[in-house]
Amino acid sequence: MVSEVSRAAGRDAATHQSDTGFHADTTVTLSGWELDNPVIPASGTFGFGKEFAELYDINCLGTFSFKGTTLHPRFGNPTPRIAECTAGMINSVGLQNPGVDEVLAVQLPKLQSYFHKKVIANVSGFSVEEYAETVRRLDECDQIGLFEVNVSCPNVHGGGISFGTSPEAAAEVTAAVRKVTRRPVYIKLTPNVTDIASIAKACEDAGADGISLINTLLGMRIDLKTKRPVIANKMGGFSGPAVFPVALRMVYQVYEAVKIPIMGMGGVSSAEDVIEMMLAGAAAVQIGAANLTDPYICRDIVAALPKTMEQYGITSLREIIGAAHRN
Amino acid sequence: MFAGRGRPLKIQKSMKQSIFTILENKRLAPSVFRMELVGDTSQITAPGQFVNIRLEGRFLRRPISVCDKAEDRLVLIYKVVGHGTQQLSEMAPGTQLDLLTGLGNGYDLSKCGEKPLLIGGGAGVPPMYWLCRELIALGKEVTVILGFNTAEEVFYEAEFAALGARTIVMTADGSYGRKGFVTDGMTALEKECGFAGKDAQQSDCAGSSADTFYSYIYTCGPMPMFRAINQVARTSGQFSFEERMGCGFGACMGCSCKTITGYKRICKDGPVLEREEILW
Numbered sequence: 001m002v003s004e005v006s007r008a009a010g011r012d013a014a015t016h017q018s019d020t021g022f023h024a025d026t027t028v029t030l031s032g033w034e035l036d037n038p039v040i041p042a043s044g045t046f047g048f049g050k051e052f053a054e055l056y057d058i059n060c061l062g063t064f065s066f067k068g069t070t071l072h073p074r075f076g077n078p079t080p081r082i083a084e085c086t087a088g089m090i091n092s093v094g095l096q097n098p099g100v101d102e103v104l105a106v107q108l109p110k111l112q113s114y115f116h117k118k119v120i121a122n123v124s125g126f127s128v129e130e131y132a133e134t135v136r137r138l139d140e141c142d143q144i145g146l147f148e149v150n151v152s153c154p155n156v157h158g159g160g161i162s163f164g165t166s167p168e169a170a171a172e173v174t175a176a177v178r179k180v181t182r183r184p185v186y187i188k189l190t191p192n193v194t195d196i197a198s199i200a201k202a203c204e205d206a207g208a209d210g211i212s213l214i215n216t217l218l219g220m221r222i223d224l225k226t227k228r229p230v231i232a233n234k235m236g237g238f239s240g241p242a243v244f245p246v247a248l249r250m251v252y253q254v255y256e257a258v259k260i261p262i263m264g265m266g267g268v269s270s271a272e273d274v275i276e277m278m279l280a281g282a283a284a285v286q287i288g289a290a291n292l293t294d295p296y297i298c299r300d301i302v303a304a305l306p307k308t309m310e311q312y313g314i315t316s317l318r319e320i321i322g323a324a325h326r327n
Numbered sequence: 328m329f330a331g332r333g334r335p336l337k338i339q340k341s342m343k344q345s346i347f348t349i350l351e352n353k354r355l356a357p358s359v360f361r362m363e364l365v366g367d368t369s370q371i372t373a374p375g376q377f378v379n380i381r382l383e384g385r386f387l388r389r390p391i392s393v394c395d396k397a398e399d400r401l402v403l404i405y406k407v408v409g410h411g412t413q414q415l416s417e418m419a420p421g422t423q424l425d426l427l428t429g430l431g432n433g434y435d436l437s438k439c440g441e442k443p444l445l446i447g448g449g450a451g452v453p454p455m456y457w458l459c460r461e462l463i464a465l466g467k468e469v470t471v472i473l474g475f476n477t478a479e480e481v482f483y484e485a486e487f488a489a490l491g492a493r494t495i496v497m498t499a500d501g502s503y504g505r506k507g508f509v510t511d512g513m514t515a516l517e518k519e520c521g522f523a524g525k526d527a528q529q530s531d532c533a534g535s536s537a538d539t540f541y542s543y544i545y546t547c548g549p550m551p552m553f554r555a556i557n558q559v560a561r562t563s564g565q566f567s568f569e570e571r572m573g574c575g576f577g578a579c580m581g582c583s584c585k586t587i588t589g590y591k592r593i594c595k596d597g598p599v600l601e602r603e604e605i606l607w
């Protein structure tokens with residue numbers, strides 16, 4: 001039930017009143033951008049939303065992060081790209097995407113017909129210049145609410161080492177991107193590092209408006225029958241429910257290290273997980289691999305949030321961000 | 328088994344998640360099972376489409392081709408190759424399964440001429456069944472070649488024959504039917520029908536079908552079988568591919584392949600590809 005008060009406040013999608021009269025405010029804010037709720041499908045698991053829009057009205061989501069986009073079109077890695085794990089999966093898609101110009105000319109205009117909110121632009125690159133140029137081109141599009149810059153990619157000029165594994169390289173990308181857009185810039189960190197907090201801090205110091213984490217953990221599987229790796233590229237990114245405690249720990253650590261907002265993700269698959277991530281310090285929460293096995297999961301989490309909040313006596317989600325850090 | 332509809336199927340692409348109940352789950356061959364389910368089949372619109380099955384304790388769903396469907400009934404035939412299919416084989420009637428249906432493009436029935444040839448290899452046999460039933464309902468003269476390794480693996484020969492298809496079974500070791508691969512079956516049938524053509528390699532594939540025993544090829548099976556078929560095929564055709572899948576509905580790019588017409592997702596733009604667009 002939606003109360004008259006919230007309707008008047010134009011919050012009907014976000015303030016929920018239960019039969020018992022409990023008001024649950026699910027709204028959150030990311031660098032000035034107010035979302036109806038913190039539920040955001042993660043990049044690479046939601047495409048441009050079209051497959052999901054065939055199933056349900058995706059406007060119920062906070063927003064979503066679109067498929068990692070690069071300056072040039074990419075086919076990505078050879079197949080098999082997918083391996084199953086206990087409570088998770090490995091992917092080695094290799095950033096297959098049609099390139100920024102086609103995203104601007106085709107995908108984003110199409111998106112307007114089924115998604116009326118602003119979207120998160122997830123951007124990847126293989127050099128600092130490439131990141132900046134991709135963001136610069138996307139910046140002209142009004143559908144974009146903020147940039148999420150994936151620094152897990154290998155730096156072709158840096159011996160193939162991921163930008164996100166060095167505070168200096170991550171800061172360099174941050175600064176370059178920061179210069180070419182007016183929109184908020186969130187840096188998406190790789191968990192494959194020893195000290196995630198120092199990298200987050202370096203990004204903050206270089207002008208990042210927020211931090212997104214975690215990307216996938218490097219993993220692999222070997223087929224007992226063929227005695228060879230399952231994935232053609234041997235290794236790939238591990239994600240899904242199994243990584244939740246690792247992701248939660250990293251969000252918790254980064255919250256202590258920076259003042260800018262955090263989008264937390266990694267293994268989230270229920271309204272309880274969303275709340276737990278927020279308690280650790282996330283201002284909004286992304287859901288990745290779970291979309292692939294249960295395409296309705298984000299809709300269901302959005303629907304379950306008010307009840308779950310009531311169950312734990314939470315009236316406003318924004319008030320619990322980082323609550324686990326309080327003494 | 329189920330009556331054909333007698334008109335071309337419309338390929339519509341829309342999926343549905345719903346709960347099916349197992350009516351029957353029985354062994355057809357030492358490691359092959361046939362499962363009949365009841366549920367909402369409304370989104371299953373063409374032979375060659377598949378369903379993606381959620382299994383307790385397994386993170387990813389398991390893709391299995393639609394073997395047959397009618398109103399609220401669905402038939403799947405699957406080979407036990409790992410944990411998931413083992414789990415399926417142990418399920419009792421009455422068990423409920425969460426399925427995504429209506430996945431994949433399916434075969435296009437409009438292009439096949441009057442004498443389609445259906446070739447199924449091993450676990451690629453099941454989708455040929457509904458296809459065969461629909462083609463026969465359209466009045467086509469259907470030949471089916473089924474390929475297996477050995478006698479004990481053979482299934483569904485009688486079922487295809489009962490539909491009215493000329494049904495040839497090949498076994499690699501010659502322990503049942505004719506000895507050899509499905510392509511040996513193609514060559515033998517050509518000789519028997521008096522076809523006097525040259526090697527397929529030297530002839531113009533698209534134009535030389537008039538005097539052989541088939542007008543078009545539909546196939547599903549392993550890649551080596553596809554390559555062998557491509558070597559001897561005299562007509563165009565449609566091939567149904569397998570790939571490891573993340574989602575099965577087009578969202579993750581886990582199953583992409585390169586084709587002459589660009590990148591395609593096996594799960595959404597396939598699994599059926601036309602012979603002319605495949606990079607052989």
Ligand SMILES: Cc1cc2nc3c(=O)[nH]c(=O)nc-3n(C[C@H](O)[C@H](O)[C@H](O)COP(=O)(O)OP(=O)(O)OC[C@H]3O[C@@H](n4cnc5c(N)ncnc54)[C@H](O)[C@@H]3O)c2cc1C
Nearest residue numbers: 084390391392404405406408409410411412450569570571
């Ligand atoms: C479009 C499509 C249609 C199919 N139709 C049929 C059918 O009608 N009958 C049939 O017997 N089999 C079919 N298969 C193959 C079937 O999906 C696999 O045999 C099954 O997923 C194996 O699961 P498992 O848990 O027993 O094996 P495991 O090896 O334990 O599975 C581990 C992971 O690998 C994946 N995997 C393993 N083998 C394959 C494969 N060949 N193709 C795709 N993914 C695989 C599984 O889905 C799972 O994610 C089809 C595959 C595809 C892609």
Ligand SMILES: Cc1cc2nc3c(=O)[nH]c(=O)nc-3n(C[C@H](O)[C@H](O)[C@H](O)COP(=O)(O)O)c2cc1C
Nearest residue numbers: 042043044068091150214215239240266267288289
């Ligand atoms: C199939 C797949 C593709 C992905 N592609 C991208 C991508 O293009 N860009 C990106 O920043 N992260 C990508 N990710 C990482 C996710 O966005 C997310 O950070 C990670 O999977 C952890 O969340 P999860 O455990 O909920 O999946 C991908 C993940 C998966 C499973």
Ligand code: FES
Nearest residue numbers: 573574575580594
């Ligand atoms: S399996 Fe996800 S796109 Fe095909």
